[in-house]
């Protein structure tokens with residue numbers, strides 16, 4: 001390192017998509033390690049519309065670690081960013097770039113500081129899982145620059161310590177976060193259930209009801225639920241385990257009827273837990289409820305589910321259509337009931353799990 005006389009800057013940029021849970025994580029059994037009270041399953045979204053892009057720069061001339069999110073400096077002093085930085089630095093390896101005269105030894109990484117700039121191409125802290133994309137990208141890009149060679153399972157376990165949902169964004173496609181049993185969290189990792197190419201017919205439409213930052217962060221909301229909601233314990237111990245098994249089967253067999261029923265039921269139960277929290281947490285609003293009614297009525301009138309809905313910790317609707325034809329119909333219905341000039345709905349994002357398309361509309 002000394003050879004370069006501290007004049008160099010090394011940079012790496014990464015991009016990670018967000019993911020939306022179809023079986024929700026809500027509640028920790030260990031706050032510091034971020035260990036959940038139940039397994040969860042998600043679908044990773046299309047990065048062109050919903051992702052974080054993070055650039056990490058390293059230089060001997062940086063006196064401290066610093067971070068900017070969407071152009072504004074934020075503090076890195078929080079325990080979560082520190083945990084991820086520590087875990088990645090621990091696994092850093094030698095790095096050499098002969099042309100630039102850079103030679104970094106494994107132990108040098110402890111002394112080198114980073115500057116990190118991240119940008120989300122979708123609303124931050126609005127219930128579209130920005131912490132999932134953001135912290136997965138943070139870990140992934142730091143790992144790249146520090147020449148970390150750990151497998152994705154290990155990276156997911158580090159991302160988990162940044163934000164629980166982030167462990168699932170390390171993979172594309174359908175992903176399960178296994179809650180694990182061990183107290184040290186080493187078995188609380190994400191695994192890919194099926195890759196991006198699986199179940200390509202599905203189209204995801206996100207109705208952005210509000211891009212405003214939510215009042216109750218996921219972290220504090222679920223802490224209050226763990227402390228006060230009796231329904232949460234019942235959900236984690238009795239309901240979710242069998243739902244997870246059924247959801248895995250539904251995904252494997254492209255069984256949209258089961259997939260949609262489980263997805264909607266789990267979203268509704270998660271929001272019921274929020275209402276069961278004291279004081280109650282209201283993530284959905286009237287517009288969210290109107291979207292649920294629209295989908296429920298449509299599914300009921302067809303006799304079989306056409307569309308699944310799910311809402312994270314915010315009012316924005318994630319709608320999953322069985323195929324492109326249904327997605328086109330859904331968008332037409334949404335535009336009719338919530339026209340673009342309507343103050344209730346600011347925009348729509350249309351995409352799918354893997355390749356961005358215009359959904360044939």
Ligand code: ADP
Pocket residue numbers: 052053069118119120123124125126127128129130131132133134135138216217218219312313314
């Ligand atoms: P969301 O529903 O969007 O995940 P959360 O309350 O879970 O909302 O988390 C929002 C927090 O996640 C932000 O306040 C910020 O600390 C962190 N975050 C979001 N995006 C990024 C990013 N790109 N890089 C680093 N941290 C991020």
Ligand code: DP6
Pocket residue numbers: 020021023024025026034040129131132162163164165166218219220312313
């Ligand atoms: C409703 O992962 O944002 O989106 O672990 O405290 O950072 P922390 O919380 P976070 O919670 C996500 C909750 C959820 C459901 C889910 O993604 O499974």
Ligand code: CO
Pocket residue numbers: 129130131132163165218
């Ligand atoms: Co989050």
